[in-house]
Amino acid sequence: xxxxxxxxxxxxxxxxxxxxxxxxxxxxxxxxxxxxxxxxxxxxxxxxxxxxxxxxxxxxxxxxxxxxxxxxxxxxxxxxxxxxxxxxxxxxxxxxxxxxxxxxxxxxxxxxxxxxxxxxxxxxxxxxxxxxxxxxxxxxxxxxxxxxxxxxxxxxxxxxxxxxxxxxxxxxxxxxxxxxxxxxxxxxxxxxxxxxxxxxxxxxxxxxxxxxxxxxxxxxxxxxxxxxxxxxxxxxxxxxxxxxxxxxxxxxxxxxxxxxxxxxxxxxxxxxxxxxxxxxxxxxxxxxxxxxxxxxxxxxxxxxxxxxxxxxxxxxxxxxxxxxxxxxxxxxxxxxxxxxxxxxxxxxxxxxxxxxxxxxxxxxxxxxxxxxxxxxxxxxxxxxxxxxxxxxxxxxxxxxxxxxxxxxxxxxxxxxxxxxxxxxxxxxxxxxxxxxxxxxxxxxxxxxxxxxxxxxxxxxxxxxxxxxxxxxxxxxxxxxxxxxxxxxxxxx
Amino acid sequence: xxxxxxxxxxxxxxxxxxxxxxxxxxxxxxxxxxxxxxxxxxxxxxxxxxxxxxxxxxxxxxxxxxxxxxxxxxxxxxxxxxxxxxxxxxxxxxxxxxxxxxxxxxxxxxxxxxxxxxxxxxxxxxxxxxxxxxxxxxxxxxxxxxxxxxxxxxxxxxxxxxxxxxxxxxxxxxxxxxxxxxxxxxxxxxxxxxxxxxxxxxxxxxxxxxxxxxxxxxxxxxxxxxxxxxxxxxxxxxxxxxxxxxxxxxxxxxxxxxxxxxxxxxxxxxxxxxxxxxxxxxxxxxxxxxxxxxxxxxxxxxxxxxxxxxxxxxxxxxxxxxxxxxxxxxxxxxxxxxxxxxxxxxxxxxxxxxxxxxxxxxxxxxxxxxxxxxxxxxxxxxxxxxxxxxxxxxxxxxxxxxxxxxxxxxxxxxxxxxxxxxxxxxxxxxxxxxxxxxxxxxxxxxxxxxxxxxxxxxxxxxxxxxxxxxxxxxxxxxxxxxxxxxxxxxxx
Numbered sequence: 001x002x003x004x005x006x007x008x009x010x011x012x013x014x015x016x017x018x019x020x021x022x023x024x025x026x027x028x029x030x031x032x033x034x035x036x037x038x039x040x041x042x043x044x045x046x047x048x049x050x051x052x053x054x055x056x057x058x059x060x061x062x063x064x065x066x067x068x069x070x071x072x073x074x075x076x077x078x079x080x081x082x083x084x085x086x087x088x089x090x091x092x093x094x095x096x097x098x099x100x101x102x103x104x105x106x107x108x109x110x111x112x113x114x115x116x117x118x119x120x121x122x123x124x125x126x127x128x129x130x131x132x133x134x135x136x137x138x139x140x141x142x143x144x145x146x147x148x149x150x151x152x153x154x155x156x157x158x159x160x161x162x163x164x165x166x167x168x169x170x171x172x173x174x175x176x177x178x179x180x181x182x183x184x185x186x187x188x189x190x191x192x193x194x195x196x197x198x199x200x201x202x203x204x205x206x207x208x209x210x211x212x213x214x215x216x217x218x219x220x221x222x223x224x225x226x227x228x229x230x231x232x233x234x235x236x237x238x239x240x241x242x243x244x245x246x247x248x249x250x251x252x253x254x255x256x257x258x259x260x261x262x263x264x265x266x267x268x269x270x271x272x273x274x275x276x277x278x279x280x281x282x283x284x285x286x287x288x289x290x291x292x293x294x295x296x297x298x299x300x301x302x303x304x305x306x307x308x309x310x311x312x313x314x315x316x317x318x319x320x321x322x323x324x325x326x327x328x329x330x331x332x333x334x335x336x337x338x339x340x341x342x343x344x345x346x347x348x349x350x351x352x353x354x355x356x357x358x359x360x361x362x363x364x365x366x367x368x369x370x371x372x373x374x375x376x377x378x379x380x381x382x383x384x385x386x387x388x389x390x391x392x393x394x395x396x397x398x399x400x401x402x403x404x405x406x407x408x409x410x411x412x413x414x415x416x417x418x419x420x421x422x423x424x425x426x427x428x429x430x431x432x433x434x435x436x437x438x439x440x441x442x443x444x445x446x447x448x449x450x451x452x453x454x455x456x457x458x459x460x461x462x463x464x465x466x467x468x469x470x471x472x473x474x475x476x477x478x479x480x481x482x483x484x485x486x487x488x489x490x491x492x
Numbered sequence: 493x494x495x496x497x498x499x500x501x502x503x504x505x506x507x508x509x510x511x512x513x514x515x516x517x518x519x520x521x522x523x524x525x526x527x528x529x530x531x532x533x534x535x536x537x538x539x540x541x542x543x544x545x546x547x548x549x550x551x552x553x554x555x556x557x558x559x560x561x562x563x564x565x566x567x568x569x570x571x572x573x574x575x576x577x578x579x580x581x582x583x584x585x586x587x588x589x590x591x592x593x594x595x596x597x598x599x600x601x602x603x604x605x606x607x608x609x610x611x612x613x614x615x616x617x618x619x620x621x622x623x624x625x626x627x628x629x630x631x632x633x634x635x636x637x638x639x640x641x642x643x644x645x646x647x648x649x650x651x652x653x654x655x656x657x658x659x660x661x662x663x664x665x666x667x668x669x670x671x672x673x674x675x676x677x678x679x680x681x682x683x684x685x686x687x688x689x690x691x692x693x694x695x696x697x698x699x700x701x702x703x704x705x706x707x708x709x710x711x712x713x714x715x716x717x718x719x720x721x722x723x724x725x726x727x728x729x730x731x732x733x734x735x736x737x738x739x740x741x742x743x744x745x746x747x748x749x750x751x752x753x754x755x756x757x758x759x760x761x762x763x764x765x766x767x768x769x770x771x772x773x774x775x776x777x778x779x780x781x782x783x784x785x786x787x788x789x790x791x792x793x794x795x796x797x798x799x800x801x802x803x804x805x806x807x808x809x810x811x812x813x814x815x816x817x818x819x820x821x822x823x824x825x826x827x828x829x830x831x832x833x834x835x836x837x838x839x840x841x842x843x844x845x846x847x848x849x850x851x852x853x854x855x856x857x858x859x860x861x862x863x864x865x866x867x868x869x870x871x872x873x874x875x876x877x878x879x880x881x882x883x884x885x886x887x888x889x890x891x892x893x894x895x896x897x898x899x900x901x902x903x904x905x906x907x908x909x910x911x912x913x914x915x916x917x918x919x920x921x922x923x924x925x926x927x928x929x930x931x932x933x934x935x936x937x938x939x940x941x942x943x944x945x946x947x948x949x950x951x952x953x954x955x956x957x958x959x960x961x962x963x964x965x966x967x968x969x970x971x972x973x974x975x976x977x978x979x980x981x982x983x984x
Contacts, residue, residue: 009876011963013590013811013868016523022595027515030602031508044614048845051618052640059626059869062876069592069870073599077863080615084605092837095606098505100561103514105601107565109594110522112813113576114587122536123572126543134551148544159651160855170706190686193708206835207856213831214662214854216685216708259837319505321604322857339705343698345584345752345946345957353540362706362854363652364699365814371569377551378561379506383499384554390498454837465837471503 007062014066022066029073030102034085037472042088043452046080087472088451090481093259093287093419094392094470098319100379104371105321114365116358119348121368125355128157128370135314135326135373138382139292142305145328155328156335156360157369161286162207163362164311164327165253167335169198169211172251172280172308174338179278180248193217197242198251201230201265203258203458205284217251228261228413228458230254232269239277251280254307256300257288260456260465261412262419264288264300271306283310286325290317291393291417293385300416308334317418317469319380319388320372335360392418392469395478399466402482408489412461418469423462424489435462437492444488451481499554506558514558521565522594526577529964534580535944538572579964580943582973585751585779585911586884586962590811592871596863597813606857608850611840613860617847620649620862627806627818627865630874631784634797637820647820648827648852649861653778654699655854656803656819657745659827661690661703664743664772664800666830671770672740685709689734690743693722693757695750695950697776709743720753720905720950722746724761731769743772746799748792749780752948752957753904754911756780756792763798775802778817782809783885783909785877792908800826809910809961811872811880812864827852884910884961887970891958894974900981904953910961915954916981927954929984936980943973 012019054076084095115124129147132155136146147154158164173193180192193216200208202221212219220242222234239249252274254265267283274281283304289312291297304310311327314320329335336359346358358364380388393416400415403422412421424441426434442455442464456465464485468478504511546568576587607616621639624647628638639646650656665685672684685708692700694713704711712734714726731741744766746757759775766773775796781804783789796802803819806812821827828851838850850856872880885908892907895914904913916933918926934947934956948957956977960970 006879006882007873007875008879009872012526013592013872013876016527016591019591019594020519020523022591023519023598024516026595026598026602027512027519030598031512033603034504035508043611046614048610048614048842049618051615052622055622057625057640058629059874061874063873064870066595066871069867077615077619078603080613080618081603082605082611082613084613085603092606092612095604097604099508099511099514100505102511102598102601103518103558106515106518106522106594106598109597109601109813110518111525111570111573111577112587112589113574114584114814118540119535119574120584121572121574121576122538122540123543123569126541126572127569130544130547133549137550148549160857162856163854166854188686190682190708194680194682206838210831214707216682260835321601322606322859339702343752343948345948346698350540362655362658364654365652367814375561376505378556379558380501381499381555382551382553384501384505387498387500456835456837 009063018066022070025070037083037085038087040078040083040086041449042083042086043446043449044080044082045449050080051076082452085471087474087477088481089470090466090468091452091454093316093467095322096315096317096319097321097471098376098380100375101319101321101372104375108368108371113368115368116364116366117346117348117356118350118354124366124368124370125357127374128357129154129355131370131373131377132156132326132328134377136328138377138385139289140295140298141310141328144305144330145310152331152333153329154332155326156357158311158325158327158361159323161205161284161311161313161325162210164325165208165282165284166211166214167327167361168280168282168309169215169217169251171334171338173215173217175280175334176248176250192248195246195248196250197247198253199235199238199249200253201255201258203228203260203263204253204255205259205286208253208284226459228258228263230265230270232266232273235270236273239273239279249277249279251282254281254283256283256285257417259287261421261458262288262417263413267301267307268303271303274308275306280308281306283307285310285312287313287316288417290314291389293318293382294389297417314373317389317392318385319376324369324372332360392473395468395473395475396420398475399468399478399482402478406486412463418467420466420468421456421463422466423464431460438462438464440492441489444491445485448484448488450484501555510558514562517562529575529577530579532575532578533941534575534578535938535941536572536574537941542572543568574944577963579966579969580973581962582958582960583944583946585808585959587814588807588809588811589813589963590868590872592867593811593813593864596867600860600863605860607860608856608858609838609840609848610842610846616860616862617849619866620849621646621847623862623865623869624648624818624820626869628820630869630877631781632787632790633802633820636797636822637802644823644825645821646824646847647818648849650803650817650819650853651815653697653776653803653805653817654702656817657700657774657776658703658706659819659853660772660774660801661707661709661743663826663830665707665709667772667826668740668742684740687738687740688742689739690745691727691730691741692745693747693750695720695752695755696745696747697751697778700745700776718951720750720755722757722762724758724765727762728765731765731771741769741771743774746773746775748775748777749909751779753913753950754780754909755905759793759799760795763795766800767798772800773798775799777802777804779805779808780909782806783881785810785874786881789909806865809881809884810877811868816861816864824852884965887960887965887967888912890967891960891970891974894970898978904955910959912958912960913948913955914958915956923952930954930956932984933981936983937977940976940980942976
């Protein structure tokens with residue numbers, strides 16, 4: 001209870017000169033990490049609970065030296081990392097890394113502000129507004145999504161695509177409640193919500209289903225054919241059926257680049273239905289949206305001008321470090337109206353003319369993430385980003401060729417961007433046996449540890465997905481990856 | 493459509509040596525920022541829309557140099573910042589900065605991983621688990637909240653306290669639905685939710701009300717007396733009244749350190765009611781929780797062993813950079829059950845023995861934020877953190893003394909931690925006139941720009957809140973702050 005053992009610490013924890021030296025160590029460490037990342041095992045062998053044994057039970061009372069902490073990074077942390085930047089990483093979708101993005105993160109962390117309102121840090125809000133316009137133009141979005149346009153549309157940086165989906169669904173819920181109450185003010189809100197129905201395809205990301213659970217809106221996962229794409233006609237039919245049953249269709253999540261198989265829903269057809277049926281059309285292009293910087297890939301988003309909101313993750317494939325999920329809406333008042341509360345301590349006298357991004361998102365506080373977009377867009381340039389995307393696509397096309405030349409294997413979906421989905425064929429045998437074969441192949445590849453991939457399923461078919469385009473991927477690495485797969489297949 | 497103007501960029505955007513030099517520039521810039529931050533105006537004079545005029549309309553096609561980008565930080569961004577680290581910042585609650593935390597952020601950004609599951613980066617999950625135990629022990633949490641204890645409890649890092657409240661409320665909603673359905677399986681989920689009621693005090697943060705709007709659970713804001721604290725008896729009465737009306741009381745958000753006046757709800761009394769009435773008791777100690785590192789302040793959380801979940805923000809007052817909001821729950825299965833979805837591409841074969849933190853939070857992806865706790869707890873030490881907290885409290889006590897010596901002013905609430913709430917008295921005049929006087933005082937201080945503070949209200953009384961304890965606050969700065977306030981008061 002006394003202050004006897006008081007340890008006086010510098011204002012910022014350590015002295016500035018100590019920070020300068022430590023930061024130089026850290027920069028060297030990071031550079032070396034990328035130079036040697038190919039020597040690290042992509043997926044770790046550590047067992048659950050490994051780290052507790054390496055750490056003391058409680059924090060120290062008195063300060064430890066930088067050297068003690070610094071040396072523990074390698075000793076304690078690095079062996080248990082999944083190395084997303086490793087050339088052996090073909091799993092999930094990539095997570096970007098670039099030096100310009102790291103420099104921006106250093107500034108964001110170094111000069112911290114919490115930009116929940118315009119007043120809490122004007123630059124944080126204003127740079128985000130302009131950067132979302134820059135990025136929107138770079139991917140060819142229609143003007144209705146641009147802040148600097150003439151409408152109420154604009155962009156915001158969310159943490160993740162899952163949050164963007166939830167924000168859109170909650171805004172749609174809120175808009176639908178208002179509309180229904182204006183038709184009949186005697187309805188109870190919970191009855192209205194209980195009749196709502198949202199749609200997405202069975203291939204959409206699990207976070208769409210989760211957004212439904214969180215917001216209490218039922219999500220119907222509509223079937224797709226073996227091409228993995230949701231058709232406008234299938235949606236239309238479901239909507240009419242639900243309307244007939246007295247339900248309220250109010251939201252669709254269209255996926256452009258599904259997680260399991262990188263297929264593209266029929267945005268044009270779905271968008272038309274949404275327009276005629278007054279349904280919120282949210283586009284989740286978390287991975288594939290980055291490819292829109294290249295004009296030759298914009299066909300995947302045909303119909304985008306019909307969308308109500310659009311989202312993609314620059315942190316996946318556009319050289320921006322996590323987290324930076326870019327979301328645009330056609331009408332920002334839809335977001336603001338969905339859950340605005342505005343106490344005195346958060347108000348400021350410039351409110352009417354400004355954006356308070358806290359109304360556009362789930363959390364209150366927010367980091368200065370637009371710095372990452374600013375640095376990357378300027379230091380790489382739009383043409384630089386295009387060649388980054390094209391490199392990833394070339395790698396995938398190369399892998400596709402390799403697979404097609406091996407008659408034991410089959411490529412399951414058109415390879416448009418960086419994902420290649422394959423399986424071993426066993427002609428004449430049952431689907432179950434073929435699945436079993438491919439599961440065994442996957443297990444062997446996973447245990448081998450030279451590459452890290454994940455499997456997926458569609459309509460009962462089990463397959464292996466291989467995603468190119470990560471930081472250190474290359475044609476040579478794709479060859480090595482294929483070498484591992486064929487070697488393991490040969491052992492079966 | 494051609495690749496003619498292809499710009500080949502290095503894998504990481506720029507070359508490693510260019511990054512090393514640029515990073516050294518940035519480190520120097522950050523250090524200089526803190527050395528000179530007292531020369532910057534805390535709250536900016538920029539007008540809404542100022543930045544658009546300073547930036548091109550579109551991103552560049554070809555890469556720009558680091559020097560161009562670097563020099564634009566000062567030219568374009570810094571004038572429009574609200575300087576949360578300035579010695580003139582007495583607004584909101586502080587946002588922490590420390591060099592150890594920045595070093596951890598550099599590692600988090602430099603070696604990125606997306607730790608949504610144990611397999612997606614084991615170290616990311618495991619360090620978080622142990623660090624939440626370290627931090628829990630440092631603030632004296634009961635063992636039921638510790639991962640390494642014997643129960644199903646443990647901690648998780650959320651982005652913000654607002655997310656923690658929402659996560660807790662949704663978990664409580666889910667638990668209540670299950671309980672009600674087990675009593676009568678014929679009920680409709682939306683009817684159950686429509687009968688639910690959550691409670692908090694009128695002084696709690698606006699994000700509690702917002703969590704209610706987002707989760708469709710009605711939040712009753714219960715009245716407090718002029719001491720700003722919610723009493724157990726008031727809650728008990730409300731609960732019984734609601735039960736009698738057929739409603740389902742199911743959640744309370746107890747505030748330990750309210751935003752407007754840093755008052756403390758009666759956790760002990762409320763907790764007892766929650767136990768007998770089977771209600772989820774969430775404790776929001778966003779700001780004040782940091783003070784629990786000092787044993788002499790733990791009395792503010794008397795009754796904590798009755799809480800179902802507890803949250804505070806190390807990024808507010810514990811030398812950890814935003815974002816790092818620490819949340820503990822007594823039973824983690826409550827979180828996991830609230831919205832679990834688990835597709836094949838996110839599954840891994842070590843699931844049963846591990847924590848997948850994506851089930852504990854709203855977003856899917858997550859950064860390696862526990863590095864910040866690790867670095868700060870080690871390089872500052874628990875005693876160092878204690879002296880940081882005690883310094884902030886001394887500054888507030890000093891300000892309280894200054895105010896009490898000036899008979900024109902009144903101190904409104906007991907000064908326990910770093911917040912001092914004051915108003916000018918005008919004996920004999922109406923509340924309206926007194927409020928008007930204080931609003932004019934606030935406006936003058938705000939326009940003067942030497943310090944940045946925000947006002948608040950309680951039960952119709954308008955007052956000015958001054959929060960000490962930020963990075964560069966000191967007794968001398970408090971004297972300067974008081975000088976500004978008395979000068980402006982003299983001019984009225």
